[in-house]
Amino acid sequence: MKVIIYGSKYGSTKKYAEYLAGNTNIPLIEYKEVKDINRYETIIYLGALYAGGVLGMKKTFKKLINLENKKIIIATVGLGDPKVLENTINIKEGIKRQLSNELYKKAHIYHLRGKINYQKLNVAHKTMMKLLYKKAKSLPDDKKDEETKTFIETYNEVVDFVDFNSLGPIIEDI
Numbered sequence: 001m002k003v004i005i006y007g008s009k010y011g012s013t014k015k016y017a018e019y020l021a022g023n024t025n026i027p028l029i030e031y032k033e034v035k036d037i038n039r040y041e042t043i044i045y046l047g048a049l050y051a052g053g054v055l056g057m058k059k060t061f062k063k064l065i066n067l068e069n070k071k072i073i074i075a076t077v078g079l080g081d082p083k084v085l086e087n088t089i090n091i092k093e094g095i096k097r098q099l100s101n102e103l104y105k106k107a108h109i110y111h112l113r114g115k116i117n118y119q120k121l122n123v124a125h126k127t128m129m130k131l132l133y134k135k136a137k138s139l140p141d142d143k144k145d146e147e148t149k150t151f152i153e154t155y156n157e158v159v160d161f162v163d164f165n166s167l168g169p170i171i172e173d174i
């Protein structure tokens with residue numbers, strides 16, 4: 001049996017998960033609702049990135065006992081551009097810290113781009129982003145990479161990189 005599980009705070013990861021479920025006819029569950037992770041042979045996990053962590057992923061996979069004959073697909077959803085190698089290296093390092101070695105090696109990992117609406121963030125997240133913004137702005141110009149510049153330019157706006165076409169390789173993998 002296959003399942004799509006998602007961890008989303010503001011909805012962009014949920015949108016990707018819903019699109020994927022609609023295209024593959026695979027049941028969709030939020031990570032908090034998973035009852036028995038061990039009953040599925042194929043687990044597709046979509047999780048939003050928050051300070052390098054994949055929302056709900058560690059909690060979900062902690063209960064997975066036997067990896068034999070399992071297919072695991074993990075897709076992260078974040079603002080960083082996955083075409084920038086440094087970004088994917090950092091995300092993968094984060095995933096590695098949150099999973100067992102065996103599971104990490106087994107997982108097929110993908111990266112998707114999400115959305116942020118600063119006005120809709122909760123107080124803690126607004127504060128975190130403000131601190132990051134101040135830190136980014138204070139960097140000397142030659143230390144600001146393209147991502148940092150984009151972050152500074154788009155701070156406090158709605159930034160939407162959601163692209164359902166980027167699910168293509170995942171659909172093929174499934």
Ligand SMILES: Cc1cc2nc3c(=O)[nH]c(=O)nc-3n(C[C@H](O)[C@H](O)[C@H](O)COP(=O)(O)O)c2cc1C
Pocket residue numbers: 007008009010011012013014048049050051052053077078079080113114115116121124125128129
């Ligand atoms: C406090 C905070 C921390 C974030 N940390 C990261 C991060 O480490 N890497 C990244 O690529 N995006 C990061 N983001 C952007 C989110 O991953 C992005 O907005 C994502 O689409 C949110 O998914 P959701 O709408 O499903 O919650 C962060 C956003 C917030 C508000």
